[in-house]
Amino acid sequence: MKLFRNKQVLPYLQLAPAFLLIAGLLANGMINGITESLHMEFSWSTEAYRALFTESLFWTSLWYTFLITLISTILGLLIGLGITHFLFSYLMKDRWKAVIWVPMLFPHFAAGYLIVLLFSDSGWISGFSYHLGVISQLGDFPNLVNDKKGVGIILTYVWKEIPFVVLMLLPIYVQLDNRLKDVVRTLGGSKSNVFLTAQWPFLWPSIIEIAFILFAFIFAAFEVPYLLGVTFPQMTPVLAYEWFFDGTWTQRPLAFASMTVMTVTIVTLTIAVYSSSQKYRHRLMKGS
Incomplete structure (x- = not known):
């Protein structure tokens, strides 16, 4: 009973059911995906992975997915950081929080459809x-939706993820020690010196974690690329979907293999990012 009264252990015990549920779902999905990817024509084989890694369509899709994800993550993070940094005093008021968090009310599919209505x-x-006479005919408007460059996909994710970045950064800005900024200003530091010296070291680990959350989500997302993407190139989740539903039975192991590779990559990077950020926080707490 003393274990349940320990204030240091109690939060972990309270989170344990949710953690076990999420871990169980992830493990179940991983096991099923790996099993199906190794099962070809009533036998066990790694042929699906060999075929996947020699498939040029997969590598083209993977590179396209990486670029779209990277651009969306960087833009969403920079804009969200800028909004939080320059409008922090306003965002502490409830009415401004409501304005900035309105996009979070819409699911990603609805946000993608809104981009179609606005930018097609x-x-x-x-x-x-x-x-207004800006263009002479509707066809002169630049193609921003269902284009090969993925502009519509990027616009959707940037619009949706900015409020998430602000939501994650606001508590960190609240906890920043304003005395450090006063010291830098007293020593003649500029606004950029204040940010880089008194704020950035404390923001950096959280920004890395936020960036990776966005990257992992966009990298494996399906609905927005399916709605706003083109037939070629396709983002990897859409390609896996088509291999599974529109392809032959022999292509289904390729779909499972591609998603297994993406999942293993994301889990591996998650462990690496989390461990490095925790080491940085530990050094920061020691003053180094």
Whole structure:
């Protein structure tokens, strides 16, 4: 009974059921995916992985997915950090929090459809531009939706993830010690010196973790690329979906193999990012 009264152990015990549930779901999915990827034509084989790694379509899709994910993550993180940094005093008020967090109310699929309504060549913005005389016809509006560069996908994720970045950074800004900023200003430091010296070292580990959360989510997401993407190149989750549902029975192991590779990559990077950020926090607490 003393164990349940220990204030240091109690939070971990309270989180244990949720952790075990999430870990169980992840393990179940991983086991099923690996099992199906190794099962080809009523026998066990690693042929699916050999075929996957020699498939040029997979590598093209993986590179395309990486670029879209990286650009979306960087833009969302930079804009979210800028909003939090420069509008921190306003964001502490409830009405401004409500404004910045409105996009979080929409699911990603709805956000993607909103991007279609706004930025397609027959959307609202192109219509306004046509009536204002900015473009001579609707077809002159730049193709921002269902384009090979993935602009529509990036716009959707950036719009959706900025509020998440602000939500994660606000508590950190609240805990920052303003005395450090006063010291830097007293010594003649500029605004950039204040940010880099008194704020950035404390923001850095959390920013890395937030960036990885965004990267992992976008990297494995399906609905937005499926709605706003093109037939080629495709993001890897969409390619896996088509291999599973639109391909032959021999392509289904490829779908499981591709998602297994992505999952293993994300889990490995999660462990690496978490361990490195925790080491950095430990050094920061010691003053080094």
